[in-house]
Amino acid sequence: MFYLPGFDPREPEVYWGLFRREARLTASRRGEAIVVDDPVRSADGLELAWTVRSRGVATRYALLRWEDIVRARFPQSGWARLRGVPTLLWRLWRSGYAADLRREGWRFSTVIFGVHVIYLMLIGLSLAVAGSLAALAPAVLQPWPWLAVPPLAYAILAGLMRVTRGKPLYVSHLVDDTAFTHAYAAGRAPEVATRLDAFADRIRAAAGEADEVVVVGHSSSSFLGIEVLDRVLSQDPGFGTRGTPVTFVSIGSVIPWLGLDRAAKSFRDALLRFGRARQIGWIDVRAPWDWLSIHGQNPLAACALTPPDLERPAVLGVMINDLITGSDVRRRQWNLFQMHFQLLMASQSTQGFDYLDLMTGPEPVHALASAARKGDDALESACRPGR
Structure with missing residues (x-):
């Protein structure tokens, strides 16, 4: 066997x-x-x-x-996900793949694309929190705190990905698995x-x-x-x-x-x-x-x-x-x-x-x-x- x-x-x-x-x-x-x-x-x-x-x-x-191959691709770096996810989703939607997958396995596609939607929402949440913190800075420091929004949002996103890595969401696992599957394709x-x-x-x-x-x-x-x-x-x-x-x-x-x-x-x-x-x-x-x-x-x-x-x-x-x-x-x-x-x-x-x-x-x-x-x-x- x-x-x-x-x-x-x-x-x-x-x-x-x-x-x-x-x-x-x-x-x-x-x-x-x-x-x-x-x-x-x-x-x-x-x-x-x-x-x-x-x-x-x-x-x-x-x-x-082949777990060593998996470890080289999961978890991806935060920057690799930020660059890769929008590009991949655009390719799959434009080619008609997303509709085809939903037709053949609507439950599976709901999980896979739903997790990617959650990931995009986490990006938005990270930016919103970082922007809110910048807005709360004293007026005398404005507008300099806004320069810290991108790195702060990146750090917040990293924390959120760690929190959602396991059950019940498995966000990073399923996002990285999807990236591997289509890279292999x-x-x-x-x-x-x-x-x-x-x-x-x-x-x-x-x-x-x-x-x-x-x-x-x-x-x-x-x-x-x-x-x-x-x-x-x-x-x-x-x-x-x-x-x-x-x-x-x-x-x-x-x-x-x-x-x-x-x-x-x-x-x-x-x-x-x-x-x-x-x-x-x-x-x-x-x-x-x-x-x-x-x-x-x-x-x-x-x-x-x-x-x-x-x-x-x-x-x-x-x-x-x-x-x-x-x-x-x-x-x-x-x-x-x-x-x-x-x-x-x-x-x-x-x-x-x-x-x-x-x-x-x-x-x-x-x-x-x-x-x-x-x-x-x-x-x-x-x-x-x-x-």
Whole structure:
């Protein structure tokens, strides 16, 4: 199992801790032992891997690391945001992207553009406060205090960004994530391409060592995972046809966030090629309650491409009540990032979808992809415990 995280600057051990904690919950609720070994960083620093043992199956779970790239772009400097946000918003509005994104994912676009509106309001508030302080200065000092308005407003804005960095607003995170996504679309993130090449080599090598290869792309890695597997196929067109099944699982997907950008021609070409690559299974796990994902229609069609295979991806829809109880839904529903990660956490139900059960159980993931292509009845059967 290869897991590609989203735009997250945290150390990869955080994900191991989350996986171990949630695996214990899944094991206790489903009556199956799940043993998670300690993590080991590879010598080249490319991955953090651990072994999971459950029901007679040993799974090597490797997190492919790019948090150093994220840290170089988040948080941006205040000056970079001040220069970049208006320019980007103007480009996206003028090109029609903003309207396209709203059509394909109105909840997601509401969050993303709403956060940018909040950022612009914080700029206005900072200027207003700094101007008010200048106006309160003694008349004998006027008009010199007004010269201090720009640096004072900049300092106030920096404080406001620190206050709103975390929940519930996540202003700096989402603004900087948006900047990264569109920089990548325009080819202005060359460091990512180098990392994806290294990931592709790692995944390609695993096909000869495992009974099954699964690549999981969460959030922004829903599109990075496609780029990685497209690189693998360009190097080895026979990958996935030599006896080792390969499956891509997109979860919390935001593929149209990138693909609708007219600058993202390279990605759109990769997405179209991957849409034809039937030797690699593709499951799109969709959660209509997740405001930080885009889950309306086929991701190729959402990116204004004609899907070459209408059965790709196989869709697995998960309702929030299948994962957590009503009281927890009320408590967590406005914590957007926690809800965005909910699909990676243990289900409180003993039936239906559970990420930890899927990743550690004896049933191969490619069987779930096949079941999803055959219809809802087969899929429901494949998702039950003890399948």
